[in-house]
Amino acid sequence: MKYRTLGRTGFEVSELSFGAWAIGGQRRGNEVAPIDDAGSVEAITTALEMGCNFFDTADIYGYGHSEEILGRGLRQAGRLNEVYIATKGGGNFSSGETVVDFSSQHITEAVEASLMRLRRDYIDLYQLQNPSRQIISDGRIFELLDDLKAAGKIRHYGVSVSSVSEGMVCIKSGKPDTIQIVYNFFSLLQSENPSDQFFGLAHENNIGLIASEPLANGFLTGKQKLDTQYPPGDIRGSWPSHFRSHKIRLAETLRFLEQPGRNLTQAAIRFVLDEPTISTVVVGVKTAQQARENLMVSDIAPFSESEQATIKKTLFG
Numbered sequence: 001m002k003y004r005t006l007g008r009t010g011f012e013v014s015e016l017s018f019g020a021w022a023i024g025g026q027r028r029g030n031e032v033a034p035i036d037d038a039g040s041v042e043a044i045t046t047a048l049e050m051g052c053n054f055f056d057t058a059d060i061y062g063y064g065h066s067e068e069i070l071g072r073g074l075r076q077a078g079r080l081n082e083v084y085i086a087t088k089g090g091g092n093f094s095s096g097e098t099v100v101d102f103s104s105q106h107i108t109e110a111v112e113a114s115l116m117r118l119r120r121d122y123i124d125l126y127q128l129q130n131p132s133r134q135i136i137s138d139g140r141i142f143e144l145l146d147d148l149k150a151a152g153k154i155r156h157y158g159v160s161v162s163s164v165s166e167g168m169v170c171i172k173s174g175k176p177d178t179i180q181i182v183y184n185f186f187s188l189l190q191s192e193n194p195s196d197q198f199f200g201l202a203h204e205n206n207i208g209l210i211a212s213e214p215l216a217n218g219f220l221t222g223k224q225k226l227d228t229q230y231p232p233g234d235i236r237g238s239w240p241s242h243f244r245s246h247k248i249r250l251a252e253t254l255r256f257l258e259q260p261g262r263n264l265t266q267a268a269i270r271f272v273l274d275e276p277t278i279s280t281v282v283v284g285v286k287t288a289q290q291a292r293e294n295l296m297v298s299d300i301a302p303f304s305e306s307e308q309a310t311i312k313k314t315l316f317g
Contacts, residue, residue, distance in 0.1 A: 001051025001298045006279040007208025009156045009177050013280045016295050017054035018047045022286035023069050024062025035286045044073030046291040056282045058088035059114050067117035086125035087114050102135050104144050126154040130162050133169050142175040164192035180210035203277040212282045214272040219247040222264035253314050269297040
């Protein structure tokens with residue numbers, strides 16, 4: 001495993017990190033595939049053995065279950081306070097339904113609840129999960145996070161955004177230490193491609209970049225088929241069939257990247273790692289086998305210039 005500096009936090013984090021969305025399970029009917037807690041703990045242990053020291057979760061994942069299992073796995077391994085834990089807040093699920101809530105009261109209570117579930121005294125990185133541009137621009141939420149930081153509840157804070165434009169507002173505010181944004185092969189085809197300007201500007205401002213969804217919800221693993229049936233609770237089953245089929249067909253065009261020692265999943269992760277401004281890539285993991293297969297990509301050679309050119313030519317037709 002190789003390590004990179006997470007912006008101005010100064011954290012030396014594994015360039016591949018453990019994405020804990022899946023281990024939250026299907027408690028809110030909005031997850032990807034069922035899991036078992038024992039398997040999740042085994043996956044956490046394996047990730048530690050692979051050199052992973054950055055774990056990304058959120059209170060909304062399984063309505064707190066992801067945080068509970070993550071804390072359990074790290075405690076059982078005796079590593080709870082030896083790794084970096086990043087969690088997120090902004091979704092109030094106290095009623096059983098998720099409501100966007102970035103009020104001071106909710107965020108303060110959410111931080112305390114996350115600490116209880118993790119059984120930790122502090123959170124290394126607390127991230128606002130998809131706040132609106134208005135909330136980011138207003139700035140009062142950052143004053144609250146500064147207070148929580150001064151109180152020792154969190155060490156640093158960042159924002160998980162859903163678009164480049166929201167990320168730009170974060171940079172302009174000068175407040176977040178990190179920004180998390182989706183980046184994968186499909187990003188090259190979007191009107192807002194983070195690699196065009198956003199990554200460079202964030203790097204210039206010493207903001208730690210966290211890339212999420214390198215496998216595009218599993219559509220870049222090559223395992224999704226046109227006739228794939230998704231079990232109840234799997235969020236992908238609710239997506240329009242034409243949306244799924246488009247992603248499946250695009251992924252198939254990238255099969256040329258497969259070679260001995262590098263399958264399509266690993267190629268997709270390697271592509272994101274090849275962006276030098278990114279500090280860590282959050283890879284979703286729910287089994288020990290996935291941890292071994294995905295985290296070993298740190299040791300796989302970067303793409304050559306000719307491969308990079310062929311990737312772009314293939315995706316753009």
